[in-house]
Amino acid sequence: MHSLMGGGLLCAVSGLVLLIVATATDFWMQYRYSGNLSHQGLWRYCVGGKCHVHTITIGAALRAVARMPLIQNAATRILSAFWDATRAFMLLSILSCFAGIILGLTTFSSSARLTRTRMAGITLLIAGLLALLGLSIYTGVTVNVFAKRYEDWRFSWSYILGWVGVILTISAGVFHIFAFSKDSSVDSSAVASS
Numbered sequence: 001m002h003s004l005m006g007g008g009l010l011c012a013v014s015g016l017v018l019l020i021v022a023t024a025t026d027f028w029m030q031y032r033y034s035g036n037l038s039h040q041g042l043w044r045y046c047v048g049g050k051c052h053v054h055t056i057t058i059g060a061a062l063r064a065v066a067r068m069p070l071i072q073n074a075a076t077r078i079l080s081a082f083w084d085a086t087r088a089f090m091l092l093s094i095l096s097c098f099a100g101i102i103l104g105l106t107t108f109s110s111s112a113r114l115t116r117t118r119m120a121g122i123t124l125l126i127a128g129l130l131a132l133l134g135l136s137i138y139t140g141v142t143v144n145v146f147a148k149r150y151e152d153w154r155f156s157w158s159y160i161l162g163w164v165g166v167i168l169t170i171s172a173g174v175f176h177i178f179a180f181s182k183d184s185s186v187d188s189s190a191v192a193s194s
Contacts, residue, residue, distance in 0.1 A: 002108075002179075004175050004179035004182065005104060005108075005175070005176060005179045007175050008104060008120075008124070008171075008172045008173070008174075008175030008176045008179065009101065009172070010172075011169070011171045011172035011175060012097060012100055012101045012124055012169060012172035013101060014165075014168050015127075015128075015164075015166075015167075015168030015169035015171075015172060016094065016097045016098060016101060016165075016169070017165075018161045018162070018164055018168065019090065019093055019094050019127075019131055019162065019165040019166075019169070020094055021158070021161055022090070022158045022159070022161040022162035022165055023042060023090040023091065023094060023162070024043075025041055025157075025158040025161075026039055026040060026041030026043070026044055026045070026046060026051065026158070027039050027041060027157050027158040027159070028040060028042065028138065028155065028156060028158045028159040028162075029142055029146065029155055029156055029159065030153065030154055030156045031146070031150040031154075032150065032151075032153075033047050033048075033150065034047075034048070036048040036049075039156060040054075041158055042054075042083065042086055042087050042090065042138075043087075054083055082137060082138075082141040085134070085137050086134045086135075086137050086138045087134075088134075089130050089131065089134030089137065090130075090131060090134040090135075090162070093127045093128070093130035093131035093134060093169070096123055096124075096127035097123075097124060097127035097128075097169055099123050099127075100123035100124035100126075100127055100169075100172070100173070100176075101120075101124075103116050103119050103120035103123055104116075104117075104120040104124075104172075104176060107120060114180060117176055117179050117180040118177070118180040120173075120176045121173045121174070121175070121176030121177035121179075121180060122173070122177075123173075124169055124170075124172045124173030124176060125170060125173030125174070125177070126173075127169050127173070128166050128169035128170035128172075128173060129170075131162065131165060131166045131169060132166050132170075135159070135163060135166060138159070142155070
């Protein structure tokens with residue numbers, strides 16, 4: 001049980017670090033804009049070496065794509081919601097992963113070891129699913145909106161670190177769930193034999 005929980009905690013800490021780095025950095029997507037190599041993250045975008053905070057005016061860039069005023073307003077609202085949803089899911093994932101790590105650490109010194117092991121696993125699985133939602137939303141909007149606007153674009157290293165963080169966090173949750181099931185089966189067999 002301790003080896004599964006130790007592996008789970010190692011995956012969880014690694015996943016947390018990667019999720020924090022991915023969320024905080026500005027290299028989710030790289031593209032060429034007016035001949036300059038540009039990049040963007042969840043919080044700001046950089047064009048020609050100058051970085052700017054994402055605002056609702058980013059949606060104004062879609063006005064070149066949208067032809068009708070109703071579509072322009074809808075595109076602006078959708079893009080704003082896209083940034084907010086991706087940020088919210090990534091931040092909730094980080095908080096949930098941190099809570100799962102704390103629960104996982106307390107299982108080593110707690111009398112309620114089984115309950116905390118199971119709760120750590122569930123919390124880490126939720127953290128992985130929240131990050132999965134955030135990255136999926138980003139992927140869908142990027143492919144359907146930005147890919148049509150920029151010909152020479154690609155996902156960058158921050159985005160990739162986010163996906164690796166998802167894999168590690170979900171793996172950590174699975175390790176904790178297996179540690180719980182292994183420990184509960186050992187306890188039930190010990191009760192049956194006595």
